[in-house]
Amino acid sequence: MPRLRENERIQLIGMIRGGVSVSTVAHHFNVTRKTVYVTLQRERATGSQKDRPRRHGRRKTTDREDTFIRLSHLRDRFKTAGQTTAKINNIRQNNPISKWTVLRRLKTFGLRARRPACRTRLTPYN
Numbered sequence: 494m495p496r497l498r499e500n501e502r503i504q505l506i507g508m509i510r511g512g513v514s515v516s517t518v519a520h521h522f523n524v525t526r527k528t529v530y531v532t533l534q535r536e537r538a539t540g541s542q543k544d545r546p547r548r549h550g551r552r553k554t555t556d557r558e559d560t561f562i563r564l565s566h567l568r569d570r571f572k573t574a575g576q577t578t579a580k581i582n583n584i585r586q587n588n589p590i591s592k593w594t595v596l597r598r599l600k601t602f603g604l605r606a607r608r609p610a611c612r613t614r615l616t617p618y619n
Contacts, residue, residue: 497522497524497528497532499542499543499544501522502532502536502542503542505518505522505529505532506532506533506536506542508521509529509533515529515530553588553590553594554581554590554594554598558581558585559598561581562577562581562595562598562599562602563598563599563602563604565577565580566599566604566606567604570607571607571608571609572606572607573606573607573608574592574593574595574596574599574606575592577592577595577606578590578591578592578594578595581595
């Protein structure tokens with residue numbers, strides 16, 4: 494089921510006020526009749542078609558820990574996310590974080606966790 498954008502919700506309200514049936518409007522926007530009714534009900538209650546604010550989950554790391562993650566990866570570019578996670582979890586003791594959290598924090602800073610390539614050298618050391 495596609496999510497209606499704000500301009501589509503405005504059109505939906507206009508069509509209903511113009512006398513078009515709910516079934517026709519639902520078919521036009523490829524949504525269920527319940528979606529039309531809920532949109533009408535929300536518009537009557539709030540006077541607006543805008544999305545209501547959504548609650549996002551709490552952050553697992555503090556700003557200080559985010560800075561630690563960033564600086565540790567800037568100091569050692571080949572540090573893995575798992576190594577950073579282990580170090581932070583040793584410091585925190587309770588409420589551990591996952592390596593995926595570390596990877597997300599690095600992504601916000603425009604960094605990546607890298608592993609050095611383990612390959613045989615094609616040319617000899619000089």
